[in-house]
Amino acid sequence: MRLFMWGAVTATREGGRRYEPNFLDAGPLWGNTGSQSMKFDALCLYSCFFGYRSTVLTYGFMMTRMSKNVTHWLSFEDYGDYDRLREILLRANYTVPGVLEVTGVKGGSVSGKDIPLVLQRTREGRPIDTLMRLFLARVPVPEQAVREAIAPMPLETLKRIGLLKTENGSVLPRLKLVPFDRFMLVQEIHDPALKAPLDFVIGVGAATLTMANFMIRRQSRMTLDLGTGCGLLALLKSCESDKIIATDRNPRAVRMTRFNARINAVSNLECREGDLFEPVADLRFDLILSNAPFVITPSSGYLYLDGGLHGDQFCQRLVRGAAEVLNEGGYCQFLCNWAHLKGRDWQERLAGWFKGTGCDTWVLRGATEDTSVYARKWIEHFELSSSTEFSRLYDEWMDYYTRERIEAISMGFVTMRRNSTGENWFRIDNEPEVKQRDVGVDIIRIFELRDFLGSVQSDDSFMNAVLQPAPELRLNIEYQPSTEGWHVVSHRLQLIRPLAFDAQTDELGWSFISRCDGKRTVGEVLREVASSSSLNTDGIKTGAMHVIRHLIQHGFLLPAEGPAQICSETV
Ligand SMILES: C[S@@+](CC[C@H](N)C(=O)[O-])C[C@H]1O[C@@H](n2cnc3c(N)ncnc32)[C@H](O)[C@@H]1O
Numbered sequence: 001m002r003l004f005m006w007g008a009v010t011a012t013r014e015g016g017r018r019y020e021p022n023f024l025d026a027g028p029l030w031g032n033t034g035s036q037s038m039k040f041d042a043l044c045l046y047s048c049f050f051g052y053r054s055t056v057l058t059y060g061f062m063m064t065r066m067s068k069n070v071t072h073w074l075s076f077e078d079y080g081d082y083d084r085l086r087e088i089l090l091r092a093n094y095t096v097p098g099v100l101e102v103t104g105v106k107g108g109s110v111s112g113k114d115i116p117l118v119l120q121r122t123r124e125g126r127p128i129d130t131l132m133r134l135f136l137a138r139v140p141v142p143e144q145a146v147r148e149a150i151a152p153m154p155l156e157t158l159k160r161i162g163l164l165k166t167e168n169g170s171v172l173p174r175l176k177l178v179p180f181d182r183f184m185l186v187q188e189i190h191d192p193a194l195k196a197p198l199d200f201v202i203g204v205g206a207a208t209l210t211m212a213n214f215m216i217r218r219q220s221r222m223t224l225d226l227g228t229g230c231g232l233l234a235l236l237k238s239c240e241s242d243k244i245i246a247t248d249r250n251p252r253a254v255r256m257t258r259f260n261a262r263i264n265a266v267s268n269l270e271c272r273e274g275d276l277f278e279p280v281a282d283l284r285f286d287l288i289l290s291n292a293p294f295v296i297t298p299s300s301g302y303l304y305l306d307g308g309l310h311g312d313q314f315c316q317r318l319v320r321g322a323a324e325v326l327n328e329g330g331y332c333q334f335l336c337n338w339a340h341l342k343g344r345d346w347q348e349r350l351a352g353w354f355k356g357t358g359c360d361t362w363v364l365r366g367a368t369e370d371t372s373v374y375a376r377k378w379i380e381h382f383e384l385s386s387s388t389e390f391s392r393l394y395d396e397w398m399d400y401y402t403r404e405r406i407e408a409i410s411m412g413f414v415t416m417r418r419n420s421t422g423e424n425w426f427r428i429d430n431e432p433e434v435k436q437r438d439v440g441v442d443i444i445r446i447f448e449l450r451d452f453l454g455s456v457q458s459d460d461s462f463m464n465a466v467l468q469p470a471p472e473l474r475l476n477i478e479y480q481p482s483t484e485g486w487h488v489v490s491h492r493l494q495l496i497r498p499l500a501f502d503a504q505t506d507e508l509g510w511s512f513i514s515r516c517d518g519k520r521t522v523g524e525v526l527r528e529v530a531s532s533s534s535l536n537t538d539g540i541k542t543g544a545m546h547v548i549r550h551l552i553q554h555g556f557l558l559p560a561e562g563p564a565q566i567c568s569e570t571v
Helices: 006-011 035-037 059-068 081-093 096-103 112-121 129-136 142-149 154-160 206-214 232-238 252-261 315-323 346-354 370-384 387-403 441-454 461-463 509-514 521-530 536-554
Strands: 164-167 170-173 174-181 182-190 219-226 243-247 268-274 286-288 326-341 359-370 406-416 426-430 467-469 473-482 485-495 502-505 557-560
Touching: 006 461, 006 557, 059 473, 081 129, 081 142, 081 206, 096 112, 096 129, 096 174, 112 129, 112 467, 129 142, 129 170, 129 174, 142 154, 142 170, 154 164, 170 174, 182 232, 182 252, 206 232, 206 326, 206 441, 206 521, 219 387, 232 243, 232 252, 232 286, 232 315, 243 252, 252 268, 268 557, 286 315, 315 406, 315 441, 326 346, 326 359, 346 359, 359 370, 359 441, 370 387, 370 406, 406 441, 461 521, 461 536, 473 509, 485 509, 502 509, 509 521, 509 536, 536 557
Parallel strands: 219 243, 219 286, 243 268, 286 326, 359 426
Antiparallel strands: 164 170, 174 182, 326 406, 359 406, 467 557, 473 485, 485 502
């Protein structure tokens, strides 16, 4: 809870309140698949795999797995087959609404726990039944049924590209092919009984969905999705981008995203293979997205986990590289984990990453975890089969954290904006409750409010500013009984927006906010507040201005005139 009271200004400071690690502070940035995934119509029959094995990264190994089927893997010889396959799936109604209709699940998503339901509801032998049994339930399906479901495409065509295989007269999928939102997505299948290969392409998970909900959705000329995996973010952004480039260091991911673009007839998405910004060094972007391999490990061997780098190095390199290729006014958004080092202020350390980049930066901070909790959480994600291996990995991770003096790890969502015109700022806020999808609208709004504050830096210009309450602002007053009757114990401000910031204020604070009518200046309102409370305006001016700035920074109060993004209720 933020404290915006005249008397409590010292509890806040530029850059947000100081925060002590709180191990119970889990926000929706992380692991809250429930609320996040509900926001997309997802058919998530995936086992949210984040495999880790303590193996040395061998890039050559990846090339070997690819080279086995390198010509045909997810690549039709006849380009027309991409359209043909899409038409076959659409004709069968193998789409999000189609699958939800068959299962009877209302809205939301079909998940792994629904497999018995899928099997029960798909006994009629229609093409959609066959496709759902094959790709969602992933059970062997008689060859003849598959041939009929995908006719006129020969079964051999899908076997050649590595999508299907036959065993004892039945057909099984080698990859998942699932409707997601308005797209069809090929993703890897992970067999939990087997060790995952190092070039495993991670499927859509909680972090992907967070990115999808937080990314800026306005039109962009050039967008980059760095570390695209199976390409969902690039696909989602493709309709709001003139052109989008999806890159990945894993050639298998690049091939998968290319296939997913083609099968969805997305023609403005180009896939490039390579390390970080190397494949796009010649280009400039208005928007960069990255669900980065941010996990802080002793270097796992899995590209999707830590990018083959130690500690939080991947995110640090991402920051520096993004600043080089962003257009003026362009944004870069990524999920990030950062280490708290013993004896160092973590906010200062994090701020240091962005110094000299020419970018304004806003960090929305989610949970902070003690290293033992963090290590256990991540190792548990993929190593449950052997308690001996679990203990070995746990010791290895904890030794690494001790060596590197890492005592806690925070996670957050970072937005950078290239701004060469003024002094750059860096700000951290604890992530508020996320109420709705399209958080990107609120992220831009916060940057624009900051621009407004930059334009009224002097006391005089600030006093002449005209403010109004955000249309989505609500006030909750709490009363408490006493022997003299009921008295007010708190004034709670709440924004009914995707980023539902809330704050405590006091009677004086509320007296100011309620008088901001979009007509009178800050100076006029402040004088009124002072005289109604028998206070001296000069006596409260400095503290009040500090609080008012914070009220604007979080979007409780808005300039009466300004960009549409700030002022209007819907954008
Ligand atoms: C956590 S996964 C995210 C995948 C996908 N964007 C998503 O949201 O589901 C991170 C991706 O970054 C890729 N990656 C790792 N190191 C990289 C590097 N140095 N350059 C580019 N991509 C990299 C991995 O191969 C992996 O596909």
